[in-house]
Amino acid sequence: MELKVSQMAEHLIGSEIIKLAGEVKAKIANGEKIYDLTIGDFNPKIFPIPTALKEEIIAAYEHEETNYPPANGMEPLRKSIASFLEKEQGIVYSPDELLVAGGARPLIYALYQAILDPQDKVVFPVPSWNNNHYTHLAHSQKVFVETKAENNFMPSATELKDLIGEATLVALCSPLNPTGTVFSKAQLASICELVLDENTRRNEKGEKPVYLMYDQIYNLLTFGETKHFDPVSLYPEMRPYTIFIDGISKSLAATGVRVGWAFGPGKVIDKMKSILGHVGAWAPKAEQVASAKYLQQVEQVDAYLTHFKSEVAFRLTSIFEGFQALKQKGYKVHVIAPQAAIYLSVQFDLVGKTTESGDVLSDVKAVTSYLLNEAKLAIVPFYAFGTSNDSTWYRISIGTLKREDIPAMFIQLEDALAKLK
Secondary structure (H helix, E strand, O other), X not given: OOOOOOHHHHOOOOOHHHHHHHHHHHHHHOOOOOEEOOOOOOOOOOOOOOHHHHHHHHHHHHOOOOOOOOOOOOHHHHHHHXXXXXXXXXXXXXXXXXXXXXXXXXXXXXXXXXHOOOOOEEEEEEOOOOHHHHHHHOOOEEEEXXXXXHHOOOOOHHHHHOOHHHEEEEEEEOOOOOOOOOOOHHHHHHHHHHHHHHHHHHHHHOXXXXXXXXXXXXXXXXXXXXXXXXHHHHOHHHHHHEEEEEEOOOOOOOOOOOOEEEEOOHHHHHHHHHHHHHHOOOOOHHHHHHHHHHHOXXXXXXXXXXXXXXXXXXXXXXXXXXXXXXXXXXXXXXXXXXOEOOEEEEEEOOOOOEOOOOOEOOOHHHHHHHHHHHOOEEOEEHHHHOOOOOOOEEEEEOOOOOHHHHHHHHHHHHHHHHOOO
């Protein structure tokens, strides 16, 4: 007998990244040296969490902070976050406008569930992380906007203009996973103006507004001249429509600590709290207590971020320079300069090339396999983030990369590229 499940579960697509990671792990288990740049995570031996945060977590467990936390998060933590946001971004939110959960994922899920009705439309750019899956979980409709390399893969107001009239949610992320690029002030301002104009029309008719999800989980990881901008700082009138997603997962290399937060209009945050109260996706109490104390240690936080960002920037810059050198030698590669997060966008324009054994790299999947098998380079194609299957762009993530491996990685890569005809 064939067992039946819900239509939602039946048609939920698995993660392409996890599938690729399985291949990589199998090769590593067989003793192959693989440069695994797939996962948007950190090797804790290379990028440990702050020592002071770890000490606070241990102390919290020693003080038996192991029972249920409040549904919206520990008040001392929400107060610390509010102060942290004001210091880092100059935006003022009260602790009651904040919701703490076990990382960003439950918060994104709760946001989709709180504002979307079945068949509502969600507009989001691709490549981007998991918006297609969250839309599916909410029984809503996906509206893709495939972005362009010349715009650093960030969506423009022009691309959104004809879609926003039917949207309930516009889902944005800056700095963007997977590209490591950001909105300029002008780009984001023009999108805010679209949202405000549309909501002026809807308010006159008493309709549900179009909301903006603004995922800024990487906002503290910007490099060089790059600056992070947010909708509410640019336009205070965006405050009733903007829900931020944030946390310590990326900026403190604390993906496994599971402390994330959302903030925005009180009614939406309250409904998200109710949803997560039933799901039980709270951040562990000890980690909340520890994070509250650590975020108040301003000098410690600043010192950690300075060192952490220098290590990330070194890797991103070294890889960028490596690809630039390959391009100058005539290889069909391209790379966007580092801006933010832990990612680089790189292009391998190799479809149609022939290997030494006479096989033709007929599509992007074949190119990806060649890079893995011949160059020992594991990276994620943009189609795993929703783009068309013929996109020749990839995400490189540096969270598990050792400094000393970079030169050898490029020797191996150039050798593999040189074999192609």
